[in-house]
Amino acid sequence: TARQLVLGIESSCDETAAAVVADGRDVLSNVVFSQAAEHAKFGGVVPEVAGRIHLDSIAPAIQQALDGAGIGLADLSAVAVTARPGLIGSLLVGLSAAKAISWTRGLPLVAVDHIEAHVYAATMESQADVRFPCIALVVSGGHTALYSVGSPRRMERIATTLDDAAGEAFDKVAWMLGLPYPGGPAISKLAESGNPEAIRFPRYTPKTPPGGSGGPRPIGFSFSGLKTAVLYHIRGGDALNPTPAPEAIEDRADIAASFEEAVADTLVTQTLRAAEQAGIDQVLVAGGVACNRRLRALMASRAEKKGIRSFFPSPAYCTDNAVMIAGLGWQHFHAGDVADLHLDAAPR
Ligand code: KG4
Ligand code: ZN
Numbered sequence: 001t002a003r004q005l006v007l008g009i010e011s012s013c014d015e016t017a018a019a020v021v022a023d024g025r026d027v028l029s030n031v032v033f034s035q036a037a038e039h040a041k042f043g044g045v046v047p048e049v050a051g052r053i054h055l056d057s058i059a060p061a062i063q064q065a066l067d068g069a070g071i072g073l074a075d076l077s078a079v080a081v082t083a084r085p086g087l088i089g090s091l092l093v094g095l096s097a098a099k100a101i102s103w104t105r106g107l108p109l110v111a112v113d114h115i116e117a118h119v120y121a122a123t124m125e126s127q128a129d130v131r132f133p134c135i136a137l138v139v140s141g142g143h144t145a146l147y148s149v150g151s152p153r154r155m156e157r158i159a160t161t162l163d164d165a166a167g168e169a170f171d172k173v174a175w176m177l178g179l180p181y182p183g184g185p186a187i188s189k190l191a192e193s194g195n196p197e198a199i200r201f202p203r204y205t206p207k208t209p210p211g212g213s214g215g216p217r218p219i220g221f222s223f224s225g226l227k228t229a230v231l232y233h234i235r236g237g238d239a240l241n242p243t244p245a246p247e248a249i250e251d252r253a254d255i256a257a258s259f260e261e262a263v264a265d266t267l268v269t270q271t272l273r274a275a276e277q278a279g280i281d282q283v284l285v286a287g288g289v290a291c292n293r294r295l296r297a298l299m300a301s302r303a304e305k306k307g308i309r310s311f312f313p314s315p316a317y318c319t320d321n322a323v324m325i326a327g328l329g330w331q332h333f334h335a336g337d338v339a340d341l342h343l344d345a346a347p348r
Contacts, residue, residue, distance in 0.1 A: 004077040006333060007065065007101070008326025009058070011094030012086025012114045013142065014038075014045045016057035017322035018065035020076075024330030025124060029068030030316070030323050033057045040181045044171060045141075051089035058097045065322070073105050078338070080329020083111040084346035085142075091345035099341055110329040111339040114320075115143060120152050120331070121313040121324040122284035130311060131282060135275045139267060139295075140287030140320075141167035141182070144221050146274050149284070152331050158274060161221040166263055167289045169223035173230050173259050178246025187256045188292055194257030196294075201229050201262040203269065216277045219270050226262055230255060264295040268302050275308055284311045290318040 003022040010017040014035040020028040035053045039045045066072060081098035082091065102109035119136040136147040136155065144167075145160040164172070167184055174183025179190065202225055206218035234249055235241040249255070267289075275283050285299055290312055303310040317323055332338070 004330060004333070005069070005071060005075055006110070006326045006330045007062070007076050007079045008112075008322035008324070008329055009062065009079065009081040009094045009098050010114070010320060010322040010325045011054045011058060011090050012082045013090060013320060014050050015320040016054050016061050017320060017325075018058075018061040019322035019326050020065050020069035020071065021323055021326035021330060024327045024334070025127065027323050028071070029065045030321060031061050031064045031068065032321055033061055036182055043175050043181055045087070047087045047089055050087055051093060054090050054093035058093055062097060062101075073101060073107075076105070076107055078108040078110050078329065078333045080110040080112050080325050080333070082114045082117065082325055083339075083343060084113055085348045086114055086345075088345055088347045091347075095343065095345050099343070103341060108333060108338040109340065109343060110332045110337070111343050112325045112329050112332065115145075116153075116155060117324040117328045118286040119147060119149060119155060119284060120328040121317040121321075122286040122290075122311050123152060124317070124324070124327050125313060126311055129309075130284070133278075133280060134282040134284055135271065135278065135280050136284040136286060137267060137271045138287045139166045139285070139289035141165060141171065143287065144223070144267075146219065146271060148278065152328060153335060153337070159219040159221070159270065161223065163222055163224040164227065166221070166223060166267060167287070169227050169263060170289065172227055173256075176231060176234060176243070176246070177249065177252050177256065182288075184289060184292060187260055188294070190253050191257035191260045191294070194251075194253030194255070196257040196261035198251065198254035199233060199258040201226055201233075201258055203262055203266045205269075217273060219274050219277075221266065221270060223263070223266075226259070226266075230259055260292070260294050263289075264292065264298045267295060268299050271299070272302060272306060272308065276306065281307060282309045282311070286313060286318065288319045291315045
């Protein structure tokens with residue numbers, strides 16, 4: 001039987017991406033136009049700016065993805081697009097492009113959830129190995145949550161963050177240290193020359209409810225306390241001191257390394273607790289923060305000690321991309337789960 005080629009389109013945040021993937025697995029092309037440089041001067045993503053850049057980039061991204069795969073629209077079996085969650089004005093750009101292609105070519109339109117696609121990216125490269133159910137940690141700029149994954153198309157959220165996403169904490173602490181956006185890669189780089197044990201920053205643990213001892217321990221995340229602890233440390237331990245300019249902070253590398261360690265430790269502890277309590281011996285880690293080398297190493301080593309296997313996408317498929325959209329899109333298409341032109345974007 002002929003291979004089924006799916007065009008994936010992703011525009012939920014600050015990446016305009018398009019890709020062609022065969023049978024949900026074989027990557028024929030992968031185009032990502034990052035807007036990070038445009039948003040860097042604001043220290044974060046500006047939704048209005050993002051929408052306008054997507055509008056300029058979407059058609060070239062799609063054309064480049066088709067050219068890269070050496071195919072035309074006529075060769076496609078379906079077009080898959082991120083429909084939720086994300087910035088509404090950004091999502092609508094990708095959605096409109098996908099609908100136009102679907103309508104003019106009579107191609108099935110497939111709606112993809114961005115978070116589910118991040119998780120799918122972690123299974124895509126090692127499909128034969130991953131067994132379901134498994135536990136997935138999704139850590140990105142907008143999300144930090146744990147899922148119980150029954151199949152690539154079925155997952156249930158079991159825990160989330162009370163406040164900031166892990167990636168957001170990286171971005172904010174980077175800002176305090178005078179590092180560019182996105183903060184994750186910049187902190188990681190600075191952390192290489194720092195001591196992760198120099199400062200003991202707090203690790204959040206959800207409180208066991210009164211009378212709830214003996215049952216399963218609660219699972220969850222919070223990063224605002226950690227972020228505040230970093231700020232107070234920068235102020236010399238006194239909250240009432242003024243915040244010094246980044247150049248005046250002497251132990252920037254130690255702060256970066258100790259902060260990264262605290263985030264990784266928190267993520268690993270909660271994820272492995274969720275897996276152990278569910279009696280599951282496989283965990284997936286996905287999303288932009290899954291690029292983080294310290295998180296990858298700590299998760300792999302502590303999981304292994306507990307007899308748990310851990311899976312990570314290659315870094316290119318951790319951050320936002322359309323390969324994961326085309327991949328999961330094929331799974332939906334294959335299962336007959338297609339949308340129509342009434343498909344709407346949803347921010348959450
Ligand atoms: O998945 P993603 O590309 O976009 C969202 O859906 O949010 O994730 C972007 C986030 C940013 O907050 C960025 O700082 C973080 O991922 N990130 C990292 C690393 N690379 C990207 N965080 C820590 N370490 C990294 N190496
Ligand atoms: Zn993402």
